Amino acid sequence: MKTMPTLRACLARKAYFSCAHRYFNPSLSEKENRSLYGSLYSEYGLGHNFVVEAHFEGPLRVESGLIVNIREIDAILKEVVAILDHRHLNMDVPYFSRVVPTPERIAEFLYHQIAERARWPEVKLIKVRLFEGEDLWIDYGLVDSEALPR
């Protein structure tokens, strides 16, 4: 596959999912969890409408002008998001029985799940941005010194 080495760009694609998560570390007592998570502690957990943005970087292909076909990205996002969508993460997703499903950990999980599937030559998943509703989001990925505004 031929690329235009001087023309590089970034592409971000979104996917949506809703799930429940509970701030609770099973290796600590209930009292310790209450003091650790403060106002976010709850007996059953909380639900959110999450938005995940996958950011890719790479060279433009000569034949199409694309970094990668967006339909291929959608197929990956659909598969990954299905693991979490309409689940209670602590109970339904084995990975999160050991790891507390904070947005940070969910972003990390999504990053690795997407990176594992996104195996296009020269294209890199540079970061995952995960919105937990409107007022909080996490950036997880390779870019660790820049935080660009929305």
Next chain:
Amino acid sequence: MTQLTRRYRFRAIHRLADPDGADEGLHGHHYALEITVQGPIDEQSHWSASRDDLDSVVNHKVLRLYDKGHLNQFLPFTSGEYLAWDIARRLKPTLGDRLIRVSLQETRKNLFYISDIAKCQEINEDAHHNRNSTKENEG
């Protein structure tokens, strides 16, 4: 490394000093403030920053003063870019190097953020040195 951004809102009134001398009326905005902190994920809590701690710092250092405030009464300038600097300066001593971005949306049409946040303390002090001369201009 993860970055956590939290969005806060505050309402405040101000009057902008126009460099050409034209007087702009006293008016208000419903500002949206985004604070980004960077850090590793903690092994016990599995998060990179306590939401309650961050909220308490932002409330205590900024919102308590800014929300429902008259900005000209405690600031030498009230432009969006200056407010972004001032907010960063107030948060920096507590948040330190973990604070990597302050961004302020004043209206739907404008957004202000700081290009080099490591310098937020020194630049703000310069502005305060020139405070008296600008007060006169602001009338």
